[in-house]
Amino acid sequence: MTPEKAARLKTHLDAIAQLLYDESDPAAMQTLEGIEMTVREQIQAHVSPELGPFFIRQVSGTTAGRERRLKSTLGQLTLTRRQAERLAVPAHRQFSPHLENCCLRVSANVSYERAAQDVAYLTGIRVPAKTQQRLVHHQSFPQPSAPEALRELSVDGGKVRIRTPLGEPCQWKDYKAIATVAGTVAAYRDNAVLIDWTHQQPLATTLTCLGDGHDGIWNIVEQISTPEQRREILDWYHLMENLHKVGGSLKRLHQAEHRLWQGQVDETLALFESLDKKQAQTFCRYLRKHRHRIVNYDYYQQEQICSIGSGAVESTIKQISRRVKISGAQWKEENLPQVLAHRCAYLNELIGVQR
Structure with missing residues (x-):
């Protein structure tokens, strides 16, 4: 990124930060962890759901098809059927591939109830325990393949x-x-x-x-x-x-x-x-x-x-x-x-x- 672009970005980010700060609860920001979680929550609610669709449009090169909504680690996203096809998002899924993989990784180690708590803490997105279980049972896990004898x-x-x-x-x-x-x-x-x-x-x-x-x-x-x-x-x-x-x-x-x-x-x-x-x-x-x-x-x-x-x-x-x-x-x-x-x-x- 050139210095000119970095300066422009900082100007916009300063304005965004002030808007988000004004809309945040001061009582929730008394510790650094509280600030971290508040900033993440505000970004997922107001910023990344706007950034995500822009990247999706630019990369997929299309806006055609029926729209669908899904949860992601960026927050709630909207993308079209054609965009989903080009970005390798399976049909009939309620979660983005990254959020789904986060759930599968965590639930491979702990109970589904604990996985729901850990995923919410780590990503800021809530995926209930029953949904964690359904994600596992709807998967087709590949078996390993030996590269040599x-x-x-x-x-x-x-x-x-x-x-x-x-x-x-x-x-x-x-x-x-x-x-x-x-x-x-x-x-x-x-x-x-x-x-x-x-x-x-x-x-x-x-x-x-x-x-x-x-x-x-x-x-x-x-x-x-x-x-x-x-x-x-x-x-x-x-x-x-x-x-x-x-x-x-x-x-x-x-x-x-x-x-x-x-x-x-x-x-x-x-x-x-x-x-x-x-x-x-x-x-x-x-x-x-x-x-x-x-x-x-x-x-x-x-x-x-x-x-x-x-x-x-x-x-x-x-x-x-x-x-x-x-x-x-x-x-x-x-x-x-x-x-x-x-x-x-x-x-x-x-x-x-x-x-």
Whole structure:
């Protein structure tokens, strides 16, 4: 902006500021925050609704078509059908794309009621909690797409509280998620969603699949790719967690840890098979069941062949739980797929920004 234009702009802004100040409530401007919120409210009510249409006319180059009104972060805006088409504003929407995205970002982290409060505070525009919920359920959230062949994925599950009739005990049910470098996909009681998504991605010649000892995890893994292409690895940290449940001699536990780190399953079994302790026999059954998934973790780590822990997906489950396990939250089963898709889309977007 040239100095001449800047001087002209300042003259107009000084006049606008005086007009807005004269129309403001002095009691609401006793603090800097009060001034900030008052100025924003006045601009959204009187200034930006005039600036917005000017920009819209200039950029779209048209005023043709039936007019429609919508809420935006600039305040109430009016634009025509042709302008909406040229500016990529979907039909039958009451909110501008920017305001809608603000709502979706906030409601991906907190309850809809809290989202309504936060959006109002952050943008100055009030979008009720029920409307926040409808925005989520009317969206089509894109799944991530791997830009190159997937070499590794991890599978895990979490729990969510299902809404039950008044007086009946609450129910906690499982959902599953797959985490990859391309992003995360989660599904509620529909493993086919995860399997189909994986098969839609380019897969490396050897695909490493990590998971803990839960049968539901490996039921998904065994349907991914082919046995020849798939490398299954039991999460090292989950293996250690189960080892230390045995208790007893610390020397024996250290010996077992060293042998398992080298992938020596038979040698580890020899340490516990003679024990009558229930925990020891349970651990032996666990080792036999996952024998083919227990690798030489030391070698794999030193050679950087692949990950030895499913920390990525476990972290993802915790991030999903921050939304679906909000204190006191209960969910209708028919709404859960969309809620999980919403949360994953938000997390995937954060990963994209960080990259």
